Amino acid sequence: MKAFVLAEHTDAARGLCAAARTVADDVTLVAIGDVAVPESCADEVAKIALPEGNAVENAAETVCALADEEAPEVVFAEPTRRLKIVAGRLAAHLGASVITDVTALNDGVAESMYFGGLANRKMKAVGKAVYTMTCANYAEAPASGANAVKEVAWVEPANAVKVVSREPIVKSGIDLTKADVVVSAGRGFAEEEQLDIARALCDKLGAGLGCTRPLTEGVDWLPRETYIGVSGLTISPKVYIAAGVSGQMQHMVGCNTAGTIFAINTDKNAPIFKQCDYGIVGDLKTVLPAITEAL
Amino acid sequence: MKIVVAVKVVPDDQDIQVAANRELDYSKAHQIISTYDLNAIEAAAQLAAAHGATVTAVAVGSAAIDDSKLKKNILSRGVDDLVMVADDSCANLDAHATAAALAAKINEIDDVALVLCGDGSADNYAQQVDVQLACALGWPVVNAATNIEATDSTATVKRTLEDEVETVEVSLPAVISVTPDIAIPRIPGMKDILAAGKKPMNMAAAPEVPAETIEVIECLAPEAADRLGNVAEASAEGAIDNFVAALKAAL
Ligand SMILES: Cc1cc2nc3c(=O)[nH]c(=O)nc-3n(C[C@H](O)[C@H](O)[C@H](O)COP(=O)(O)OP(=O)(O)OC[C@H]3O[C@@H](n4cnc5c(N)ncnc54)[C@H](O)[C@@H]3O)c2cc1C
Numbered sequence: 001m002k003a004f005v006l007a008e009h010t011d012a013a014r015g016l017c018a019a020a021r022t023v024a025d026d027v028t029l030v031a032i033g034d035v036a037v038p039e040s041c042a043d044e045v046a047k048i049a050l051p052e053g054n055a056v057e058n059a060a061e062t063v064c065a066l067a068d069e070e071a072p073e074v075v076f077a078e079p080t081r082r083l084k085i086v087a088g089r090l091a092a093h094l095g096a097s098v099i100t101d102v103t104a105l106n107d108g109v110a111e112s113m114y115f116g117g118l119a120n121r122k123m124k125a126v127g128k129a130v131y132t133m134t135c136a137n138y139a140e141a142p143a144s145g146a147n148a149v150k151e152v153a154w155v156e157p158a159n160a161v162k163v164v165s166r167e168p169i170v171k172s173g174i175d176l177t178k179a180d181v182v183v184s185a186g187r188g189f190a191e192e193e194q195l196d197i198a199r200a201l202c203d204k205l206g207a208g209l210g211c212t213r214p215l216t217e218g219v220d221w222l223p224r225e226t227y228i229g230v231s232g233l234t235i236s237p238k239v240y241i242a243a244g245v246s247g248q249m250q251h252m253v254g255c256n257t258a259g260t261i262f263a264i265n266t267d268k269n270a271p272i273f274k275q276c277d278y279g280i281v282g283d284l285k286t287v288l289p290a291i292t293e294a295l
Numbered sequence: 296m297k298i299v300v301a302v303k304v305v306p307d308d309q310d311i312q313v314a315a316n317r318e319l320d321y322s323k324a325h326q327i328i329s330t331y332d333l334n335a336i337e338a339a340a341q342l343a344a345a346h347g348a349t350v351t352a353v354a355v356g357s358a359a360i361d362d363s364k365l366k367k368n369i370l371s372r373g374v375d376d377l378v379m380v381a382d383d384s385c386a387n388l389d390a391h392a393t394a395a396a397l398a399a400k401i402n403e404i405d406d407v408a409l410v411l412c413g414d415g416s417a418d419n420y421a422q423q424v425d426v427q428l429a430c431a432l433g434w435p436v437v438n439a440a441t442n443i444e445a446t447d448s449t450a451t452v453k454r455t456l457e458d459e460v461e462t463v464e465v466s467l468p469a470v471i472s473v474t475p476d477i478a479i480p481r482i483p484g485m486k487d488i489l490a491a492g493k494k495p496m497n498m499a500a501a502p503e504v505p506a507e508t509i510e511v512i513e514c515l516a517p518e519a520a521d522r523l524g525n526v527a528e529a530s531a532e533g534a535i536d537n538f539v540a541a542l543k544a545a546l
Pocket of ligand 1: 213214331
C-alpha cells in the first residue's frame, strides 16, 4: 500500500512517515517548499518547489496530480492551517473527507474527539483515507526509507492565493508541557492586572501560567501558546490549579490527565467542581492571595 | 455585492447528557448556532455594512434545525435573509457532503462575492468545510483569517498561522474562514429579534448529497477519571489551610 505524508515541520515529517510506515509498505513524503527533509524517512521524497509569491496551499493541485500518478491509499498530514487546506483539496479531489486530529489509529479505525472531548469517536474512511494528526504517538517509532528524490512538476493553480507579506509571530518561549505545576486562569479574571495574583502564586510554586482559550482571543492577556484544551495544549502536570475556570469540556480535555486538580471558583455549581480533587468556592481575588500567603 | 455566511446549527453541548452506556443523549439539548459561527456572522455583517452589501446566511442540517427561535437568532445579527435546508437526509453530513449541499444552495444565489465560514464547528471542529466548499464552488480559499479587506474584485486577508502572520490576496468570489478574534459577536436587542421575525426565511429543498465518506463506528463519552471532589466554601473553617496542605502534598 502507498501512503503520502504532508508536513511543514521536520519533526512532524519524521513522525508521520513513521506512522505511515505502520500501515504502508511504500511511503512518499511530499515536501512542499523549503521543508527540511529528515534523513532516511521515506521511500520517496517528492519535492515541490514553490514559485515565488505562492502560498503553500497553491501546491494542492500539484499534490493532486502526484496522487493521480502514484495513487496513495492513505494520506497523513500535519494539522497546520496550511496543510488542512492542502489535505482538504486532496480529499475533495479523491472524493473523501479528512478525518482530523486523529488521536489513535488501529486497523484503519481512527479515533478523534467529538464535541470538544465530550465523546471520542471511532471512524473509518469509506474510500481513500486522509488523516491529520500530530506525530506525538510516533516519537519513538522508526521511520525508514531510501529518500529517493523526485522533483515534481509544478501545476499552475486555478485559484491561486498570492502571498503579500509574512511576519513571524514572536513566541513567549513558554512550554507548559514541561511544567510540573500549572496555574490556569479563566474568565473569572475580570481584568488583565488581576493576573498578577496568579503570577504571584506561580512564583511561589515555580509553576507555569496557562489559561483558557478566551484569555488569548479578542483580548490578548496571555500568549496563544499557553491556552489549554482541545484546540490548544494537552498537558499532564503533577498539579493543575484552575482559577476562575468554569470547566467546559473543551478546556478540561487538555488537562484532565493531570495528577491532582485544584479549582477555585465563585460558582459552587461550576462543572469544574465535578472534575477536581480539591476545590474552594470563593472569589479568586481573595482566595489566590490567601493560598500564596499560606504556602 | 452579496456576502454569504455558512452557519452550522448544533445541539447545545451544555445540555448534552451522557447516558449510562456512555452514549451522548441530545434529547434535552436545544439547537443553537455553533459558537464560532457567531463570529463569522458578525464579520460578515461588519464587512457588508462597510461595503453596502447584503448578508445571506445558509444553514444545512437535519429536520431539527428548523426552529423558529434559532432562525430569528441568526437573522437578528445583521443578516438580511436566511436559506435553510432542514431535512434528515442532511443530518450529520461529513465535510465533503456538507460542502456539496452548501454549494448547491450558494450557486442559486446571485452575485456572491464572499462566503465566510467560522473557525470550526462545536461538534466536529474539523476545519474542512471551508476548503471542500471552495473546491465544490471552484473558488480560492483562505483560512485562519483575522482581518479581511475587500474591493470589488479582490480580498486582502491577514491570516494568523501557527508561526507567522501571513497577508495574502485572492480574487473574488472566494471562501474565507475566520478565527474567533476577527469580530466579537453582537448581543441582539429586542428590536433586532422582532425585526428578524419579518426577514425572509427560505426553507429550501434538500439537494442531492454525495454518499458518506466517513463511517462513524462508535461515539462514546470517555470513562470519567476518578477525582476526589473535595470542595469547600472559602469561608468554612480551615478551608484554605486544608487546600494548601493538599496542594503541598501533591507537589
Ligand atoms: C470548537 C471549540 C473549541 C474550543 N477550544 C477550547 C480550548 O482548547 N480551550 C479552552 O479553554 N476553551 C476552548 N473553547 C471554549 C470553551 O468552550 C469555553 O468557552 C472556555 O473554556 C471557557 O473559558 P473560562 O472557563 O475561562 O470562562 P467561563 O466559562 O466564562 O467561566 C468563567 C468562570 O469563572 C468563574 N468566576 C467569575 N468570577 C470569579 C471570581 N471573581 N473568582 C472565581 N471565579 C470566578 C465563573 O463562575 C465561571 O465558572 C472552545 C470552544 C469551541 C466551540
